[in-house]
Amino acid sequence: MTAKLKFLSLGFLVLFNLSHTHAQGTLPIGATGHVYAEIIPVFSANEITRMNFGRFSPGPQGGRIVLSPQGTVSVQGSIVIGVGSHNAASFAVTGDEDASYSISLPTDPVLLRHTSSEKSMLIEEWNSWPLPGPGNGRLQNGIQMVNVGATLKVGTIHDNPAGVYTGTYIITFDFN
Numbered sequence: 253m254t255a256k257l258k259f260l261s262l263g264f265l266v267l268f269n270l271s272h273t274h275a276q277g278t279l280p281i282g283a284t285g286h287v288y289a290e291i292i293p294v295f296s297a298n299e300i301t302r303m304n305f306g307r308f309s310p311g312p313q314g315g316r317i318v319l320s321p322q323g324t325v326s327v328q329g330s331i332v333i334g335v336g337s338h339n340a341a342s343f344a345v346t347g348d349e350d351a352s353y354s355i356s357l358p359t360d361p362v363l364l365r366h367t368s369s370e371k372s373m374l375i376e377e378w379n380s381w382p383l384p385g386p387g388n389g390r391l392q393n394g395i396q397m398v399n400v401g402a403t404l405k406v407g408t409i410h411d412n413p414a415g416v417y418t419g420t421y422i423i424t425f426d427f428n
Contacts, residue, residue, distance in 0.1 A: 293394060295347035297425045300397070303375075305404045306338030309414075314407040321381040321399040331406055341400040345425055349394045355384040356424040357400070364404070364417040373417055377403040380423075387428050398425075 305317050308331050315329015323340045327333060345353065357378035364373045380400045382388045389396055400423065406412055 292348040293346065295345075295351070295353070295425070295427045297343050297345045297398075297423070299341065300344050301339055301342040303341035303400065303402065304337065304339050307334035307336040308332060308406070309334060310406045310409050310412050312408060314405075314411065317404040317406060318377075319401040319404070321379055321401040323399070323401075329406070343398045343400070343423065343425075344395060345389060345391065345398055346395045347391055347427060349391060351391045352387045352428045353389040353391070354386045354424075354426040354428065355380055355382065355389055355398060356426065357384045358421050358423070361405075362402075362419055362421045364419040366413065367416045367418060369413065369415070371412055371417075373407065373412055374405045375402045375419070375421070376405060378421075389425070398423075 303319065305319055306325065308317065308327075311330025311332065313330040315327060315331040317331060317333075318326045318328065319338065319340055320326075321340050323338070325333065325338050347353075357380055358375075361374040361376040364375060366372065378384075378400065379402065380398055382390075382396070382398065389398065
């Protein structure tokens with residue numbers, strides 16, 4: 253090997269050893285990490301308007317009153333609709349913007365009881381808008397109104413005498 257080449261090889265070897273020795277002898281260094289957390293609004297559902305089948309009189313065969321989620325009423329059987337208002341139930345569902353949720357309506361009939369006797373009527377065939385089911389609801393800007401309708405099964409005037417009938421039901425909103 254030439255002297256020049258030996259000198260260069262020796263120079264690289266010295267530099268390698270120096271850098272290797274220097275890297276092993278350095279102190280640890282620190283770095284700053286950043287953390288993020290966001291508190292979102294609590295999910296809630298509140299009844300805004302209660303379900304109201306309105307005023308009516310049962311006929312000799314009774315029948316059914318169908319209340320749509322849009323608030324329209326149709327009658328089947330011998331029922332005469334009276335003067336006054338009727339409306340679907342409405343619920344304000346609130347929470348995180350654009351969150352999706354499921355709506356579960358009652359699966360069993362719900363009993364309405366006469367306020368001063370033992371007589372009753374059944375509510376069945378529940379429906380809603382948005383439709384019930386997994387992920388069908390979506391909170392646009394953190395809120396959505398859910399309208400609920402159902403069918404009221406009415407007996408004869410003997411089965412369902414004049415007066416006020418009341419009851420409660422449960423709707424479940426499950427946030428995904």
